[in-house]
Amino acid sequence: MAKSEDPPRRATLKEVAKAAGVSLASASYAINGAGSVGEATREHILKVAAELGYRPNQSAKAMKTGKTGAIGLIVPDLTNPFFPGLAQVVIQAARAHGYSVFLTDTEGSTEEEERAVNLMIDHGVDGVIWFPIADDGPVGKLIEGVPTVVLDRNLPGYDVIQADYADGGRLAAEHLLAAGHVNIGVISGPHAASSARQRAEAAISTVRERGNLVWHVHNAYSLDLEPEVAKALDSRTATAVITGADLIAIGAMRHIRGLGQSVPDDVSVVGFDDIPWAQLHTPALTTIDMPVEDMAAAAVEALIRRMSARGEPRRRVVFNVELVSRDSVRVLT
Amino acid sequence: MAKSEDPPRRATLKEVAKAAGVSLASASYAINGAGSVGEATREHILKVAAELGYRPNQSAKAMKTGKTGAIGLIVPDLTNPFFPGLAQVVIQAARAHGYSVFLTDTEGSTEEEERAVNLMIDHGVDGVIWFPIADDGPVGKLIEGVPTVVLDRNLPGYDVIQADYADGGRLAAEHLLAAGHVNIGVISGPHAASSARQRAEAAISTVRERGNLVWHVHNAYSLDLEPEVAKALDSRTATAVITGADLIAIGAMRHIRGLGQSVPDDVSVVGFDDIPWAQLHTPALTTIDMPVEDMAAAAVEALIRRMSARGEPRRRVVFNVELVSRDSVRVLT
DNA sequence: CCTTCTCCATGAAAGGTTTCACGTCCTGGC
DNA sequence: GCCAGGACGTGAAACCTTTCATGGAGAAGG
Numbered sequence: 001m002a003k004s005e006d007p008p009r010r011a012t013l014k015e016v017a018k019a020a021g022v023s024l025a026s027a028s029y030a031i032n033g034a035g036s037v038g039e040a041t042r043e044h045i046l047k048v049a050a051e052l053g054y055r056p057n058q059s060a061k062a063m064k065t066g067k068t069g070a071i072g073l074i075v076p077d078l079t080n081p082f083f084p085g086l087a088q089v090v091i092q093a094a095r096a097h098g099y100s101v102f103l104t105d106t107e108g109s110t111e112e113e114e115r116a117v118n119l120m121i122d123h124g125v126d127g128v129i130w131f132p133i134a135d136d137g138p139v140g141k142l143i144e145g146v147p148t149v150v151l152d153r154n155l156p157g158y159d160v161i162q163a164d165y166a167d168g169g170r171l172a173a174e175h176l177l178a179a180g181h182v183n184i185g186v187i188s189g190p191h192a193a194s195s196a197r198q199r200a201e202a203a204i205s206t207v208r209e210r211g212n213l214v215w216h217v218h219n220a221y222s223l224d225l226e227p228e229v230a231k232a233l234d235s236r237t238a239t240a241v242i243t244g245a246d247l248i249a250i251g252a253m254r255h256i257r258g259l260g261q262s263v264p265d266d267v268s269v270v271g272f273d274d275i276p277w278a279q280l281h282t283p284a285l286t287t288i289d290m291p292v293e294d295m296a297a298a299a300v301e302a303l304i305r306r307m308s309a310r311g312e313p314r315r316r317v318v319f320n321v322e323l324v325s326r327d328s329v330r331v332l333t
Numbered sequence: 334m335a336k337s338e339d340p341p342r343r344a345t346l347k348e349v350a351k352a353a354g355v356s357l358a359s360a361s362y363a364i365n366g367a368g369s370v371g372e373a374t375r376e377h378i379l380k381v382a383a384e385l386g387y388r389p390n391q392s393a394k395a396m397k398t399g400k401t402g403a404i405g406l407i408v409p410d411l412t413n414p415f416f417p418g419l420a421q422v423v424i425q426a427a428r429a430h431g432y433s434v435f436l437t438d439t440e441g442s443t444e445e446e447e448r449a450v451n452l453m454i455d456h457g458v459d460g461v462i463w464f465p466i467a468d469d470g471p472v473g474k475l476i477e478g479v480p481t482v483v484l485d486r487n488l489p490g491y492d493v494i495q496a497d498y499a500d501g502g503r504l505a506a507e508h509l510l511a512a513g514h515v516n517i518g519v520i521s522g523p524h525a526a527s528s529a530r531q532r533a534e535a536a537i538s539t540v541r542e543r544g545n546l547v548w549h550v551h552n553a554y555s556l557d558l559e560p561e562v563a564k565a566l567d568s569r570t571a572t573a574v575i576t577g578a579d580l581i582a583i584g585a586m587r588h589i590r591g592l593g594q595s596v597p598d599d600v601s602v603v604g605f606d607d608i609p610w611a612q613l614h615t616p617a618l619t620t621i622d623m624p625v626e627d628m629a630a631a632a633v634e635a636l637i638r639r640m641s642a643r644g645e646p647r648r649r650v651v652f653n654v655e656l657v658s659r660d661s662v663r664v665l666t
Numbered sequence: 667c668c669t670t671c672t673c674c675a676t677g678a679a680a681g682g683t684t685t686c687a688c689g690t691c692c693t694g695g696c
Numbered sequence: 697g698c699c700a701g702g703a704c705g706t707g708a709a710a711c712c713t714t715t716c717a718t719g720g721a722g723a724a725g726g
Binding site for chain 1: 711712713714715716
């Protein structure tokens with residue numbers, strides 16, 4: 001620290017009141033703009049407070065009011081490029097409403113998720129925005145009592161913000177079919193996530209209608225492919241692959257290239273999410289764009305609403321997705 | 334919310350004490366493992382507390398002790414892929430020590446930075462880890478009074494965690510020179526950041542010794558290139574480019590490709606930071622690796638130390654960097 | 667001139683915890 | 697059998713704020 005004088009004590013409201021020659025109550029009212037204080041007095045108090053560099057002690061305030069002015073944001077994995085953009089918007093939107101955000105990263109484990117939630121509740125957040133790892137996290141019950149909005153999963157009882165995953169899956173499949181692909185493989189996200197299942201199911205049923213589903217495997221939301229996924233790719237039976245996430249798509253493209261094949265010449269790939277990497281990748285990835293920023297902002301809005309009106313019926317907001325066509329899909333002639 | 338019964342009130346310590354038939358003081362001691370409580374009583378109290386689902390009210394605790402158990406992490410821009418990894422490690426390390434972290438993203442503006450810091454101080458963080466945008470942020474004085482460790486910049490008076498930027502710049506330049514490049518351009522990061530200057534200066538002086546510095550321009554830490562940078566690249570006078578960050582390098586490679594040139598055949602590029610994208614990019618980017626995770630962990634360690642021993646002399650830790658050679662540099666024969 | 671408001675201002679309680687200072691009881695030493 | 701001292705427990709203050717209930721003074725109306 002710059003100075004070693006240990007306690008650069010902050011002025012307390014009592015001190016402000018004394019310095020201003022008014023009562024504690026008046027000082028409080030003046031500073032919070034509540035209660036009834038004469039115009040002149042208020043200004044005087046404010047001036048004195050400013051001089052003393054008064055900063056309200058949030059802990060004390062929180063204790064009285066029960067509101068901490070903090071919200072929690074729980075995401076699975078910050079290094080998944082899907083999340084930073086989300087977090088950024090949440091943080092900004094929250095700040096615009098005067099809230100700070102506790103961010104926590106659960107690193108893909110349900111126990112971490114539970115610990116994270118507990119820590120947050122203990123620290124006294126006013127509300128939580130939660131992007132769950134799986135549908136059945138033990139956390140469902142834990143969050144009881146704290147206003148919560150859930151992203152991505154349609155957890156019963158919570159306010160929910162989602163994208164139209166089924167439509168995304170369908171779009172991806174149709175795009176491939178329209179390009180003349182017949183033998184299509186699907187690498188979907190983890191079984192445990194309903195959003196991943198929805199993407200996959202819609203894609204699969206669309207493929208089945210007019211094409212041929214050659215395989216369907218699962219992979220974590222990661223660049224690294226699991227053995228069964230690698231094996232599926234190794235079989236070279238599909239001319240096109242639908243993936244449950246851009247990260248998986250990129251991992252798959254790497255693997256395909258490792259096989260000596262080319263994307264999109266030999267195999268076409270479509271992703272999901274439209275993370276920033278998607279367009280930077282070579283070839284640029286055709287993918288399903290979700291309006292993450294809008295969703296994040298909506299989550300904050302929903303949380304703010306919920307925090308002030310706890311009784312309201314839950315809401316579920318579903319955002320539209322759209323296919324963005326780039327270079328990873330080959331049109332068969 | 335799952336239930337609409339408004340207040341699922343949490344048990345208070347007083348209630349625990351009463352239910353256990355002991356005094357408030359004993360209950361407090363038992364739960365905090367301090368003071369003197371008989372083994373039997375302690376266990377009994379703990380049991381009762383568990384039954385009642387007692388969770389200490391952190392606001393009250395914070396008010397008494399002055400410690401909130403929260404730390405703040407201030408980074409410039411979460412969407413810059415350099416930061417999520419850093420944040421993740423900080424969050425984890427902090428949690429391992431029982432701290433929650435307020436994360437805030439200053440979006441590159443110094444005013445935001447100031448607001449963010451104020452909000453954090455008001456919320457009562459016990460300490461702050463700060464990755465400043467510029468050397469002259471107005472924040473230098475603001476943080477006074479809150480234990481703070483600064484990342485990346487050597488701000489006087491603070492505990493500092495850095496990487497050996499000068500060495501990185503030198504390494505990059507030497508790598509290029511060793512590969513036979515002579516006409517070398519430098520795109521460094523923003524003027525305002527001393528770390529960017531150090532990288533550039535070392536690179537430039539090394540280039541000057543044994544090669545030819547054809548131009549030197551600046552760019553924000555972003556994929557988007559500023560006009561003067563584009564102009565420099567357009568001049569096609571350099572066979573190799575040293576950049577102040579991987580993000581800039583990727584932006585530059587895009588631009589170079591747009592010129593109809595190839596990386597590395599026509600122009601070699603070296604980055605700085607070794608962000609996750611670097612190895613995914615085609616061509617994979619040769620860059621300077623900083624041990625971000627270690628630095629993040631060190632920052633938390635340093636902060637913890639500082640929070641418990643405010644008087645200690647400041648420390649500055651400098652991490653070594655190393656060049657990781659990939660495919661974006663051509664060896665001239 | 668007196669009553670009745672309204673407007674300002676204040677004292678004091680409350681909120682949940684930690685911790686100091688003190689008291690009681692039992693143990694062990696002589 | 698007494699006393700010193702340790703172990704265990706307790707009451708109460710303090711932390712800083714919000715907010716309720718109350719009081720006084722001045723203005724307006726009769």
